[in-house]
Amino acid sequence: MKAEEHQLRARFRTLTDYAATYLAVLATVIVVAPLVAIFAYLVFKGASSLNLAFFTQIPKPPGEIGGGMSNAIFGSAILLGLASAIGVPVGIGGGIFLAEFGRGTKLANAVRFTADVLNGVPSIVMGIAIYSLVVVPQGHFSALSGGVALGIMMIPTVCRTTEEMLLMVPHAVREAALALGVPNWRSVLSITVKTASPGIITGCMLAFARVAGETAPLLFTALGNQFWSANLNQPIGALPLQIYVYAISPYDDWHRLAWAGALVLIVLIVLAVSLVRYVTSRGVLKGAS
């Protein structure tokens, strides 16, 4: 009796093992296959709509064929430049504090926790806050407010990645600099940060790629612009914003432009993520030499 029971149980357990493996593989296939399909469809649809006019012309009125998104690409570049000018220095400064001066202190733990929580706040809420802070006093939508909104979204990400990269710099490097009589601030900036700089730059690139695709905060700060604009005090177009407006419009030609814009955005982001992966896999000190 007991031997039979054992045998039955053993078979049941082996069967469960096979079933679990099968289900795990099935889950992976269900996840990966549609993903590859999304990518392939995007590339196919986008590539067939992409032409030189896309990068050189501004949008044509609905009903006319052709046109492009050059104003949106330029607008995105301006907004991202503004965002980086705000987000990168403050973020790196915060990261330096967390790694160099505040390691182990309660303040640093609180800052780290708050930065992680801030990363999860919906971007539309950030947009409302900047609307209330910049747009309402100014009285109009502007590229400046859009840049500020994107900039403060970059700060927590840059801060955390900088901290992680600085933690990887070995103590010996810092101690050597200090032993030679280099002042502390100089040692941090010229020695530690410089050693970790490939990692820090890729962290900034990661935040950049994330913010490049954000639409919601721009909906009511930069507002979007159908025409070419380089003025910081005027509404400005941005690539993801333009994609959104075109995607929900009823015109086929605008849909085509939306697919092309999506392809451009995806290529930019895939490049950034791949570069990040490549540089961080090489290690911190290897990259510096």
Place this chain on the structure above:
Amino acid sequence: MREIRVSQPQLLPEPGSSDERRSAEAASSEVSPVRAFLMSRGNSATADSGFYWLMVLCALTIFGIVALIAFELVSRSHLAWSKFGLSFFYKSFTDPFSHQPMYWDPVNEHFSALPFVYGTLVSSFLGLLLAVPLALGLAVFLTEMCPHRLRAPLAFITELLAAIPSVIYGLWAVFVLVPLLREHVNPLLIQSLGWTGFFSDDNPTGLGFLASGVILAIMILPIISSLTREVMTAVPYSQREAVLALGATRWETICMGVLRNARIGIVGAIILGLGRALGETMAVTMVIGNTAEIHRSLLSNGSSMASVIANQFTEAVDNVHLSALIEIGLALFIVTIIVNALAQLLVWAVTRGAPARVN
């Protein structure tokens, strides 16, 4: 780190006949360049402390941002809060013409956020329901069962999934997912599960809660999966070895050795995914149908808190409307902060600070 000061070096008196040496030096008043340089350098105390405070200021901006957002949201929603109070979130009015419950009427200044709360909860939980089994299966496969050569490419693909902006997901959903649901999936669901009351056939567009649930599932899947992998690799090998030594099959090792130890972190990962789903704006706005109504059917149109803000914010003409929208934003802010904080605490409890690198 202790502050290291570079101070002036102490000049030791020279040994031997000091009087003649000193008088000779005093007569020439010539100091070697090295000594002159070392004597002229001050200490770096002010530069060090200035740098330190500058870095502290940068770190404190994080708190400043949170305080700023909270202050702006609270002050601008004050108008709606003073007018409607807490009933803003559960009240319903009656349409005088059709005698149906009505929730959002900017013309008559009747505002109730109930349909948006309902829409957010339904689409987020539907997304979670669809995403969690798949994400856990993917994580288990990648961590325990995957051949080593496949691991890096698959992990890279999952990371790319997380990096795609939500507008592009929305674009794909509008042109591929919604027609798919409309033509093939919805009729099947209505036929087979229509008797439950959750799948009615009065919305033939394909938009609605189901579409938004599916696209949310696709979006939160990589987050749950990568965080689950992190907590699973944080479980020490000794646990797996102990269970294997007792004669367990591979699945039993995973179940008893790894998942049981990591279950707190996995719950944290799921809650983090929920937090992301609650705040997701663009993809949901494009497929949820955007009507301020409450229906039991998952195939019906609806609206979520983020989608109503995205749609109506720039169209809001009077101050009460705008203030009501900002109050919805404040509710979203508070809820996502609480959810994210809870999730971070749970994940931290398992990984103890520095997370394991998963590659």
